[in-house]
Amino acid sequence: MPDPVAEKVIATLASVKRIPADTITLDTNLQEMGIDSLDVFSLLFELENAFKISIPDDDVRSIKTVNDIVEGVKKLLAAAPPETSMGSASPAS
Amino acid sequence: MAPRRVVITGLGVISALGLDLAANWKALCQGRPAIRPLEGVDGSRVGLKMQNAAQVRGFDPLKHFEGGKDAQLDRFAQFSVVAARQALRDSGVELTAELREQTAIICGSAVGGQSAIEAGFEDLWVNGRGRVHPLTIPKTMANAGASHIAMDLGLSGPAFTISTACSSANHAIGQAFRMVRDAEVEMALTGGAEAFFNVGMLKAWEAMRVISPDTCRPFSKDRKGMILGEGGAMMILEPLETAQARGAKIYGEVCGCGMTADAHHLTQPTVEGPARAMRAALREAGLAPEAIGYINAHGTGTPGNDPVESRAIRAVFGPHADKIGVSSTKSMHGHALGAAGALEAVATLLVLCKGTLPPTANFTERDPECDLDYIPNQARKAEVGAALSNSFAFGGLNAVVAFRAAPRGSGSP
Numbered sequence: 001m002p003d004p005v006a007e008k009v010i011a012t013l014a015s016v017k018r019i020p021a022d023t024i025t026l027d028t029n030l031q032e033m034g035i036d037s038l039d040v041f042s043l044l045f046e047l048e049n050a051f052k053i054s055i056p057d058d059d060v061r062s063i064k065t066v067n068d069i070v071e072g073v074k075k076l077l078a079a080a081p082p083e084t085s086m087g088s089a090s091p092a093s
Numbered sequence: 094m095a096p097r098r099v100v101i102t103g104l105g106v107i108s109a110l111g112l113d114l115a116a117n118w119k120a121l122c123q124g125r126p127a128i129r130p131l132e133g134v135d136g137s138r139v140g141l142k143m144q145n146a147a148q149v150r151g152f153d154p155l156k157h158f159e160g161g162k163d164a165q166l167d168r169f170a171q172f173s174v175v176a177a178r179q180a181l182r183d184s185g186v187e188l189t190a191e192l193r194e195q196t197a198i199i200c201g202s203a204v205g206g207q208s209a210i211e212a213g214f215e216d217l218w219v220n221g222r223g224r225v226h227p228l229t230i231p232k233t234m235a236n237a238g239a240s241h242i243a244m245d246l247g248l249s250g251p252a253f254t255i256s257t258a259c260s261s262a263n264h265a266i267g268q269a270f271r272m273v274r275d276a277e278v279e280m281a282l283t284g285g286a287e288a289f290f291n292v293g294m295l296k297a298w299e300a301m302r303v304i305s306p307d308t309c310r311p312f313s314k315d316r317k318g319m320i321l322g323e324g325g326a327m328m329i330l331e332p333l334e335t336a337q338a339r340g341a342k343i344y345g346e347v348c349g350c351g352m353t354a355d356a357h358h359l360t361q362p363t364v365e366g367p368a369r370a371m372r373a374a375l376r377e378a379g380l381a382p383e384a385i386g387y388i389n390a391h392g393t394g395t396p397g398n399d400p401v402e403s404r405a406i407r408a409v410f411g412p413h414a415d416k417i418g419v420s421s422t423k424s425m426h427g428h429a430l431g432a433a434g435a436l437e438a439v440a441t442l443l444v445l446c447k448g449t450l451p452p453t454a455n456f457t458e459r460d461p462e463c464d465l466d467y468i469p470n471q472a473r474k475a476e477v478g479a480a481l482s483n484s485f486a487f488g489g490l491n492a493v494v495a496f497r498a499a500p501r502g503s504g505s506p
Contacts, residue, residue, distance in 0.1 A: 017161040038165055041227035048224060 003052075005077070008072045011047045020045060024068040031093065053080070098275045098450045100499065102336050103184025104331030105176035105284075106439050108426045109322055111145035113179060117426075118443050121383065121451035122387045122472050126425040128308050128455075131354075135460045136292045143304055145294050147322035147427025149288075153299060162356030165228055166241055167206030167470045168288035170402030172325030172432070173238030174245050178313065181246060184329040186280065189245065197278040198239045198252035199269040200327075201285030203486075204294065205235030205254075207440025238286050238325075250278050255488050259391070261285050262434030263492035266328070273330045280335075283472035286325030295321070300358070303304040309428075311392035311421035311453050312399045314460035319393040322427020326435035330334075333500065341428075342497035342506045345445040348479075349378030362485055363399055367368055367391075367405040370491035374481060378495035382410045385417055386477035389437045390467075392421020393428055400462035402483065406407035407465070417426050418467040419473065423452035434484040438473040441482045445498040446506050448476055 008024060014021035016039055024033070030040070040063070042074045044055050054063070061071055106113065109127035110120035120127065128415045131146045137308070149172070154163035155177050166174065177198075207234035213380045215224035231237060238252040243252050251272070262285025265269065269283035298304055298321060305318035328344075336343055351373025355366035375382060392404055399421075422440040429436055442452050449472050456469035478498050485491045 016157070016164070018163075019160070034160055038228060038231070039161060042161075042164065045224065045227050049222070 003070070008050055009047065009070050013043060013071060016046060018044050022029060024066060024067070026036060026070065028066045029064060030066070031064070037078055039086060051069060094276070096274045098333035098346060098451070099270050099330050100333045100346045101442060102331055102341045102438055103180040103186065104326070104344060104442065105179025106326040106436065107149055107152060107172050107176050107185060108324035108326070108429065108436050109116040109149055110426050112152060114183065114439070117439060117446070119442055120425060121422060121440050122449050124425070124452040124454050124470055124472055126308065126454045127429060130187060134290050134295060136290055136295060138298060139301065140291060141292060141295055142300055143309060144306060145320055146290065147320055150288060151321055165232070167209045167232040167237060169202060169206055169286045169325070170232070170237040172239045173200060173286040173290060174241045175325070176286065176325040176327040177206045177242040177246060179325040180282060180329050186329060186331070190494050193247055193280060194332050195248050195271060195279040196248045196250045197272050197281040198242050198248055198250070199265045199283040200242070200254045200255070200283060200288055201238040201431045201434065202235050202238055202253065202254055203256060203258045203261050204287065204289050205231040206237055206288045207294050209233045211293045218258040220247070223389060225268065242282060248282065256431065257490045257492070258486035258488055259428070259433055260484040260486035260490050260492040261493050263350070263482065265494055266347065266434060266438060266494050267352060269330050270347040270350055272334060272486050277462050278280040279331070281330040282327055283330060284327035285432040287430045287432040288323045289430070290323060297376055305394060306457050309394040309424045310455040310457060311390065311404065312395040312460060312463040313456045313491045314458040316396065316399065318395050318430045319423065320475065322423070324426065324429050324432050324436055326432060326439050328438065329484040336421035337503065340504055342504040344442045344506050345499055347372040347494060348380070349376070349495035350495045351493045353491045357489050357492070359489070362401045362489065364401055364404045364408060366484065366489055367402060367485050367491050368408045371405065371409045371481060371483070374493040374495040376498065378493060380479050383413050384479045385410070385481055386475065387441065387450055388419045389441045389480065389482040390415055390419050390421045391483040392423055393408050394423065395420065398485070400460070402485070403463045413463055417466065418450045418468050418473060419465045420451055420453045422451050434482060434492065434494065437482050441480050441496050444477050444480055445496055448474055450475055450477070474503035
């Protein structure tokens with residue numbers, strides 16, 4: 001069954017790395033696919049905009065696979081309603 | 094130990110005139126300006142009046158950067174890296190582990206990644222977004238060009254960026270020249286890069302009332318101002334002995350750099366500051382004024398610069414000034430700020446190694462205030478043994494680089 005969150009995460013990741021989306025699966029390891037810390041920053045920025053969420057710094061450190069991102073985004077979406085278009089007001093984000 | 098002679102063995106260039114050295118030299122020889130209607134910047138909301146510019150066309154970052162790397166570099170840093178790759182490849186230098194550590198990277202850029210920070214501020218203040226792209230800082234920093242060149246080519250010697258507005262690249266070339274001459278390093282990659290075509294920067298330039306409504310006509314009586322440009326040019330500097338030992342082709346020799354401050358006014362140039370810079374360049378180069386056959390002028394095409402620069406040249410060279418071909422290639426590639434000196438070094442080397450003096454394009458009418466030989470509209474063939482390249486910045490900071498033709502018997506490009 002299609003998972004819209006996973007699809008969006010994979011599409012965003014493909015766009016950041018300029019690679020075809022069908023080369024990425026939930027099990028893909030970010031480090032192994034050549035994602036460096038700057039790519040992660042860009043990815044998180046795009047995901048925050050796409051899902052209107054604010055990803056805390058602490059959550060970022062444990063990300064290893066695509067699935068980690070998908071699960072993290074789902075957790076954030078379940079925990080809070082999407083932000084307004086002004087985004088998070090918290091300086092920590 | 095006697096100071097080493099320093100030669101240029103590799104050139105890389107991206108400008109409105111073209112995406113490589115051959116295209117640039119061809120356009121300069123043909124006297125073909127690359128000034129066209131402004132593209133890709135929508136200033137209609139804020140009443141941007143600027144009509145024309147010398148923008149780089151057809152540069153596709155995806156052809157040069159893989160895996161999303163292109164998005165990590167502002168356009169000015171992309172120009173820096175691509176021009177540096179061209180220059181290194183052109184030089185034929187084989188990088189050893191030792192040479193990598195002994196190669197300096199000295200870049201010029203006036204405004205760095207201004208387009209990156211403008212996009213961030215637009216997100217904040219115009220689009221009402223609560224976040225700015227996380228790469229805004231590393232893309233904006235003026236040293237990004239030097240840093241990305243270091244990483245891309247694996248060069249780990251001294252590396253930094255010099256930012257002195259329109260003199261940035263000449264200050265950079267001068268610094269690199271001295272580091273190689275004085276054996277601080279064995280090689281240097283130097284030049285400049287600039288890319289600032291965004292609404293905020295263009296409005297800021299417009300506010301200074303120095304932009305021409307149509308085209309750039311340096312030294313011509315009907316000149317109305319400058320035309321902004323963008324691009325990047327990098328060159329490989331190495332000791333003459335090293336270059337000769339490996340049988341390298343030599344474009345020319347960097348033999349002096351004169352640097353002065355007007356200590357006068359933010360935007361109004363003096364005669365004396367530029368004149369002292371030209372004299373200092375000649376002195377360091379050990380060249381008599383009569384040895385100079387070509388000057389690539391700062392020649393912005395503004396009412397203020399051109400007569401003052403002409404008087405400064407006459408003050409330095411006296412009657413010999415009438416025998417010097419003086420042209421402003423900004424009439425073709427526009428004024429690329431921190432890259433200007435580097436683009437103009439490329440034009441000056443065309444003179445020294447091909448005997449072709451690029452013209453001042455768009456020249457229509459002599460101005461009694463500008464009484465030199467400006468090579469109007471058509472390139473000229475002449476043997477020139479030595480040349481100067483002038484850059485004078487807002488803030489009154491002047492840098493003049495002296496070049497000499499390659500020693501006889503060197504490999505020619």
